[in-house]
Amino acid sequence: MPTVGVLGAGIAGLTAAYHLQQQGVSVQVLEASGHVGGVIQSERRDGFLVEHGPNSIRSSAPALEHIVQDLGLADERVWANDAADTRYVVRDGQPTPLPRSVGAFLSTDLFSTRAKLRLLAEPFIGRADTAEESVADFTRRRLGPEVLHYAVAPFVGGVFAGTPGDLSVQHAFERLAALEDKYGSLFMGAVRRALSREGDDEGDDVPSGLFSFRDGLQTLPTALGDALGGQLSLNTPVTALRHDGGQWRVRTSSSGETTRTFEALLSTIPLHRLADLHLDTPVNLAPLRAVSYPPVSVLALGYPRAAVRHPLDGFGLLVPPVERDLNVLGTIFSSTLFPNRAPNDHVLLTTFVGGGRAPHHATSDTDALQSLVTTDLQRLLGVEGAPVFRQHIHWPSAIPQYTLGYGQVKKTLNKLERTHPSLALAGNYRQGVSVGDALTSGADAADRLLTRLDAPAAQHTAR
Ligand SMILES: Cc1cc2nc3c(=O)[nH]c(=O)nc-3n(C[C@H](O)[C@H](O)[C@H](O)COP(=O)(O)OP(=O)(O)OC[C@H]3O[C@@H](n4cnc5c(N)ncnc54)[C@H](O)[C@@H]3O)c2cc1C
Structure with a gap:
């Protein structure tokens, strides 16, 4: 051998x-x-558990589950708090929950009535006449500009630290492009796939959801x-x-x-x-x-619970690029997401800066970065006073685009x-x-x- x-x-x-x-x-x-x-990389210091890179894993890959079981890590695993299903997206300076049901979608302030009506047209939109399309063009064409600005662009910032105008939908979101390819519509494709999976027990062995481990990833x-x-x-x-x-x-x-x-x-x-x-x-x-692997800086800040006005009842918040007064890509409410990330009566907020959207911010020194981040956190979450804990991680080449x-x-x-x-x-x-x-x-x-x-x-x- x-x-x-x-x-x-x-x-x-x-x-x-x-x-x-x-x-x-x-x-x-x-x-x-x-x-x-x-x-x-996970690091515990002063009672805070900081993730230098990824914060959570979505369990769906059989190979991943096989390793977790094989190495006896299942008991170490911690699942994300139920509150993590709520994700905030900033609109007009306000963190607004991303709707998760039809009812919530109809009543949300995240999208205008016009944008909601525009979505109804999705099944009737034809295919593009090009072989490859940017994520921005694809979303604008199929779902309208507001969905691009307030759902897809912040999501692209959260996953790739990238910008939808640069990324290829065929390569960055292969499954989405495949839905259009196969069914002619994202909605119809999603519905037909959900129906065809009913009664299908494939993947039952793989528990779904977001997880980490007691001592971090x-x-x-x-x-x-x-x-x-x-x-x-x-x-x-x-x-x-x-x-x-x-x-x-x-x-x-x-x-x-x-x-x-x-x-x-x-x-x-x-x-x-x-x-x-x-x-x-x-x-x-x-x-x-x-x-391209644009740089990203991660700033983890710890505060006494009382220093943050927002309930932090979610996974975190994402900032769309159209919210031009804000500089961060997004913040994870780390101490809500998983247990034991901060000492009692304290919270840990992990903020991402830079990426393809603003690479120059990622190279700021720690004090400048803290000032940029806390200015945004003060506006978005009502964070007051100096943090009691700070950890800055700089990734010169973070994620391939x-x-x-x-x-x-x-x-x-x-x-x-x-x-x-x-x-x-x-x-x-x-x-x-x-x-x-x-x-x-x-x-x-x-x-x-x-x-x-x-x-x-x-x-x-x-x-
Ligand atoms: C800040 C950040 C946040 C993220 N958040 C999430 C998240 O929440 N959830 C999620 O699922 N994903 C997330 N990701 C993405 C995910 O973590 C990475 O894509 C994935 O872990 C990369 O794994 P890899 O083995 O391909 O590469 P890497 O982790 O980059 O490993 C490559 C290895 O090669 C080594 N190497 C480089 N050059 C040489 C050399 N010349 N000789 C020998 N060794 C070398 C490096 O030292 C490194 O150890 C995040 C990524 C970053 C940067």
């Missing part, structure tokens, strides 16, 4: 390595930083890292890759330059880094180099794998940016590699 080198110990790399290990394949994971999990990568044990090398940045005589030579700069040899490679290194590894290949890597033309990136990735059958590529640039998507892409890439290496265990995956 060949030894597979897995590059990167984010959730995609750890999952891929664990999956290969379970199939009896010898793996070695090479990770540049001193910790596992990539952007998944870091629990998941830590458990995967522990399972990999000595097959994991931290502080081992990969600096160059060469395919030579049927083997991969991987140069690392851990303690001096070292070259390691593997029969196969599975890379989960972000594209902006992968493209700089001097990979000697006939494939043109320019589309990979061009993928699936922009118009992203098909070229996917083609390049597929071509790389076809040209080098002993190479597989996975990560949040491949089949979605959520933790569940990145994890699934790691498991899928491990399967592809197993099949190509002709390992008989490939059929035995429990997914």
Whole structure:
């Protein structure tokens, strides 16, 4: 059985390595930083539990559930508070709940009567005459401008830290585009899919909902890292890759330059880094180099409960770009979402700034950032006084943007794998940016590699 080198110990790399290990394949994971999990990092300090990157996972991926069960993490899991079903979107400076029922939709102030009537036209709107469309054009065409401004744009800010005018609906929201493609209408498609699923018990084993773990999301990568044990090398940045005589030579700069040899490679290194590894290949890597990963800053602030006027009875709030007086992308009510995120009688608010919408804000120093964030929180949530806790995390390259033309990136990735059958590529640039998507892409890439290496265990995956 060949030894597979897995590059990167984010959730995609750890999952891929664990999956290969379970199939009896010898793996070695090479990770540049001193910790596992990539952007998944949780930190407890002064009684507050801060998430540096993702705050919650939506459980729906069978591969994710398999790992949670297999590693015995089900008892550690904490489900989001019921209140988290409420999500606020800011309109005219006011946090307004996003409606969750037809009744709430009819009475909400988030959309005007005109916008509500416009939605009724959705089933009668024809398809676009272009093969690819931005999320903004797609939403404006099918659902009208207000739904774009007050539902889709804030959501795109929350998921991608991106802007709907830049992202491709075919790649960033593949399932949405597929509904139009297949049924001609989002409403009709959603209804027909819901009806066809009635009585269908597929996926019953996968509990649904948002979750984390008692000690934060870091629990998941830590458990995967522990399972990999000595097959994991931290502080081992990969600096160059060469395919030579049927083997991969991987140069690392851990303690001096070292070259390691593997029969196969599975890379989960972000594209902006992968493209700089001097990979000697006939494939043109320019589309990979061009993928944008805008910076994001996360500012976690702790306050005495009494210092915040808003009831914080929800997941958090999202700020649409059309609310031009405000600077933040959104704030998660972290201490409402999960238990034990703040000491008694205190709250934790986690605010995101920057992204494709305002990259310059993400690079502000901590004091400037705090001033920008607290100005918005004061207006939106009635936050008074100085925070008693503060943690600033800066991500220089946060989340890949699936922009118009992203098909070229996917083609390049597929071509790389076809040209080098002993190479597989996975990560949040491949089949979605959520933790569940990145994890699934790691498991899928491990399967592809197993099949190509002709390992008989490939059929035995429990997914
Ligand atoms: C601020 C933020 C908030 C988010 N919120 C959510 C959320 O609430 N829910 C959700 O589902 N998703 C969220 N996401 C997205 C999700 O967390 C990520 O898309 C996913 O975790 C990425 O996993 P990955 O393994 O693909 O990449 P990464 O986590 O980036 O891992 C890649 C790994 O490769 C390593 N590496 C890089 N270069 C080298 C090299 N040369 N040699 C060796 N190793 C290298 C890195 O150190 C890293 O450990 C968020 C992301 C961010 C940044």
